[in-house]
Amino acid sequence: MYQIKCLNKISPVGTSRFGENYSCSDSVENPEAILVRSASMHEMELPANLLAVARAGAGVNNIPIDKCSEKGIVVFNTPGANANAVKELVLAGLLMSSRRIVSGIEWAKTLKGKGDEVGKLVEKGKSQFVGPEIKGKTLGVIGLGAIGILVANAAHSLGMEVLGYDPYLSVDAAWGLSRSVKHAHSLDDIYAESDYITVHVPLLPDTKEMINAEAISKMKDGVHLLNFARGGLFNRPDVLAAVKSGKVATYATDFPDDSLLGVENVLAFPHLGASTPESEDNCARMAADELIDYLENGNIRNAVNLPSVSMARNGFTRICLFHRNVPNVISKLSGILANANINIENMQSKAKKDYAYVILDVTGEVTEDTAEHLEQLPEIVRARVIPAKNK
Ligand SMILES: NC(=O)C1=CN([C@@H]2O[C@H](COP(=O)(O)OP(=O)(O)OC[C@H]3O[C@@H](n4cnc5c(N)ncnc54)[C@H](O)[C@@H]3O)[C@@H](O)[C@H]2O)C=CC1
Numbered sequence: 001m002y003q004i005k006c007l008n009k010i011s012p013v014g015t016s017r018f019g020e021n022y023s024c025s026d027s028v029e030n031p032e033a034i035l036v037r038s039a040s041m042h043e044m045e046l047p048a049n050l051l052a053v054a055r056a057g058a059g060v061n062n063i064p065i066d067k068c069s070e071k072g073i074v075v076f077n078t079p080g081a082n083a084n085a086v087k088e089l090v091l092a093g094l095l096m097s098s099r100r101i102v103s104g105i106e107w108a109k110t111l112k113g114k115g116d117e118v119g120k121l122v123e124k125g126k127s128q129f130v131g132p133e134i135k136g137k138t139l140g141v142i143g144l145g146a147i148g149i150l151v152a153n154a155a156h157s158l159g160m161e162v163l164g165y166d167p168y169l170s171v172d173a174a175w176g177l178s179r180s181v182k183h184a185h186s187l188d189d190i191y192a193e194s195d196y197i198t199v200h201v202p203l204l205p206d207t208k209e210m211i212n213a214e215a216i217s218k219m220k221d222g223v224h225l226l227n228f229a230r231g232g233l234f235n236r237p238d239v240l241a242a243v244k245s246g247k248v249a250t251y252a253t254d255f256p257d258d259s260l261l262g263v264e265n266v267l268a269f270p271h272l273g274a275s276t277p278e279s280e281d282n283c284a285r286m287a288a289d290e291l292i293d294y295l296e297n298g299n300i301r302n303a304v305n306l307p308s309v310s311m312a313r314n315g316f317t318r319i320c321l322f323h324r325n326v327p328n329v330i331s332k333l334s335g336i337l338a339n340a341n342i343n344i345e346n347m348q349s350k351a352k353k354d355y356a357y358v359i360l361d362v363t364g365e366v367t368e369d370t371a372e373h374l375e376q377l378p379e380i381v382r383a384r385v386i387p388a389k390n391k
């Protein structure tokens with residue numbers, strides 16, 4: 001029986017995929033796998049049996065990835081599964097920023113009780129809330145991954161000029177991007193030319209506070225900023241100062257802190273980007289399927305700390321090894337297996353940065369001694385033996 005611990009509320013569309021061999025709840029004691037959304041795992045002691053963590057979502061900055069890798073724990077996420085939900089909220093943020101929709105609605109509420117006067121007062125007062133159309137204006141999109149691409153394409157179809165910047169653009173992403181999205185060669189190009197700037201990059205040491213006073217000083221006066229990626233990508237005091245001075249016309253963010261709440265021209269959303277039933281279901285389904293395939297078959301799809309490696313099951317015993325990406329590991333493994341009279345029928349191996357993963361389908365008995373021998377190799381972080389299973 002596999003034990004799965006849920007650190008957040010996960011859609012039953014996902015959790016119902018765990019069959020009778022699974023127990024899945026928030027109170028599991030020593031889980032083999034964890035399902036998480038935004039709960040922070042940084043202070044958590046990682047359970048001894050833990051084999052995998054699946055983030056039902058995109059950002060993994062709430063998970064101690066290096067610590068997981070050192071312990072041979074695979075960390076999955078669900079790329080693209082909530083991208084449409086975020087795109088729709090970004091479009092809402094773009095229109096709300098430009099057209100002063102929130103201030104207008106708040107003001108309209110103040111007319112409550114004015115009876116027949118309301119119509120006249122609305123017509124008289126509405127000029128305070130004039131705001132420009134987005135058509136014909138330039139949107140700079142920083143980060144052209146699953147979300148950035150959808151935002152860029154949608155903004156173009158709403159009549160905007162779109163400039164995109166992503167030095168690590170993947171081939172798949174390039175295929176998905178409208179040809180009308182112009183390639184910005186540097187962040188400075190985005191800053192200089194954009195009326196609206198939206199950021200869709202992961203929070204990493206090199207993206208932390210990338211939008212700060214220096215970056216803002218290179219932007220147009222009255223630029224509108226949108227942050228539906230992570231709070232830490234923006235230096236909050238710098239953005240706040242720029243909003244107060246009018247350099248930044250509006251700051252729409254899904255990640256407010258106390259200093260931003262109630263500030264004029266700051267639109268604070270309560271981290272709603274992925275809060276749609278569709279994306280909650282998509283993320284939960286994908287995360288559950290990734291865990292099931294890893295726990296039962298050792299297959300890896302969409303891990304952030306290991307490459308994708310998977311093979312169909314063909315009735316062989318399977319050995320899965322999470323190891324350091326250093327020379328000579330495969331020859332050491334095959335030596336140990338040959339000495340134990342175990343034959344390799346099929347094998348896949350791939351590396352990603354400091355770590356690598358190998359799946360070996362074998363014939364011959366894999367005893368506990370052999371498994372221990374493999375795990376004792378200094379390069380091996382974790383060895384698993386999965387009993388034979390028919391196709
Ligand atoms: N508000 C919300 O509820 C949600 C927020 N997010 C946030 O949005 C981020 C992006 O999500 P996805 O588009 O799904 O991820 P993704 O991994 O598909 O795309 C990220 C893109 O950023 C690019 N990138 C990385 N470093 C960069 C840099 N220094 N400059 C420019 N581009 C850079 C990558 O090449 C990649 O194309 C997530 O990491 C997460 O933090 C994601 C989903 C929901």
Ligand SMILES: O=C(O)CCC(=O)C(=O)O
Binds near residue numbers: 037038056057058
């Ligand atoms: O699960 C959520 O609501 C947050 C989604 C998110 O921020 C992400 O996928 O990175």
